[in-house]
Amino acid sequence: MLTVDNINLHYGAAQALRGVSIKAEMGKITCVLGRNGVGKSSLLRAVTGQHPISAGTISFEGETLNGLAPFNRARAGVGYVPQGREIFPLLTVKENLETGFAPLTRKDRYIPDEIFSLFPILQTMLGRRGGDLSGGQQQQLAIGRAMVTRPKILVLDEPTEGIQPSIIKDIGRAIRYLRDSTGMAILLVEQYLDFCRELADHVYIMDRGEIVHTGPAETLDTPEARRHLTV
Numbered sequence: 199m200l201t202v203d204n205i206n207l208h209y210g211a212a213q214a215l216r217g218v219s220i221k222a223e224m225g226k227i228t229c230v231l232g233r234n235g236v237g238k239s240s241l242l243r244a245v246t247g248q249h250p251i252s253a254g255t256i257s258f259e260g261e262t263l264n265g266l267a268p269f270n271r272a273r274a275g276v277g278y279v280p281q282g283r284e285i286f287p288l289l290t291v292k293e294n295l296e297t298g299f300a301p302l303t304r305k306d307r308y309i310p311d312e313i314f315s316l317f318p319i320l321q322t323m324l325g326r327r328g329g330d331l332s333g334g335q336q337q338q339l340a341i342g343r344a345m346v347t348r349p350k351i352l353v354l355d356e357p358t359e360g361i362q363p364s365i366i367k368d369i370g371r372a373i374r375y376l377r378d379s380t381g382m383a384i385l386l387v388e389q390y391l392d393f394c395r396e397l398a399d400h401v402y403i404m405d406r407g408e409i410v411h412t413g414p415a416e417t418l419d420t421p422e423a424r425r426h427l428t429v
């Protein structure tokens with residue numbers, strides 16, 4: 199399980215996270231919701247080591263991640279699908295997937311077939327440039343690239359952003375399949391309430407750098423939860 203315990207995160211003098219604590223259990227989908235700019239991406243940057251925390255502890259499966267570089271967190275089993283997908287536009291789909299080899303030992307440097315059964319479109323587009331794919335295809339590629347690193351926890355930043363509804367359904371199905379078939383933990387942040395309600399086992403809501411609500415997905419329909427999510 200991933201445990202985030204009482205962390206703070208600053209950008210210069212501005213504090214983006216205040217005493218944030220969450221847990222993401224193995225075999226469960228944990229969803230963090232919140233409006234624009236409340237600190238969701240900052241929380242994922244803290245978990246993946248993209249930005250240092252100024253207080254608190256982050257651990258995964260009993261191992262402290264504090265101070266580990268992103269590369270070593272990937273080795274520890276943390277797979278990251280960043281906001282905006284960050285596909286390399288001039289590399290082919292195959293080459294983009296192969297960038298996931300970096301933290302792997304030589305014997306693990308192959309692309310698991312499972313990625314192509316989850317997202318068949320990637321197989322048919324292996325030789326195409328990443329930049330030529332649609333937003334939805336790029337999102338599938340970003341998840342595939344994270345899968346190449348054989349993660350034990352998959353961390354996704356707004357996987358539905360700018361994606362058409364039919365592909366959102368495919369991505370939801372893939373995330374559920376990964377939870378059920380591999381037992382990995384899945385931590386995702388979102389603004390899209392319906393996606394989280396359908397998918398999540400457990401939800402958190404953030405507001406202004408703090409966790410303001412936590413509970414099972416059904417609790418998203420309570421007036422108190424709604425109040426934190428409406429603009």
Ligand SMILES: Nc1ncnc2c1ncn2[C@@H]1O[C@H](COP(=O)(O)OP(=O)(O)OP(=O)(O)O)[C@@H](O)[C@H]1O
Pocket residue numbers: 209212214232233234235236237238239240241281389
């Ligand atoms: N690199 C940065 N430098 C300074 N301030 C930042 C930086 N990144 C984010 N912030 C600020 O930190 C706060 C939290 O931002 P964050 O991106 O974590 O929010 P978010 O909930 O993910 O929003 P969004 O849904 O727009 O991505 C915001 O006030 C934002 O302006």
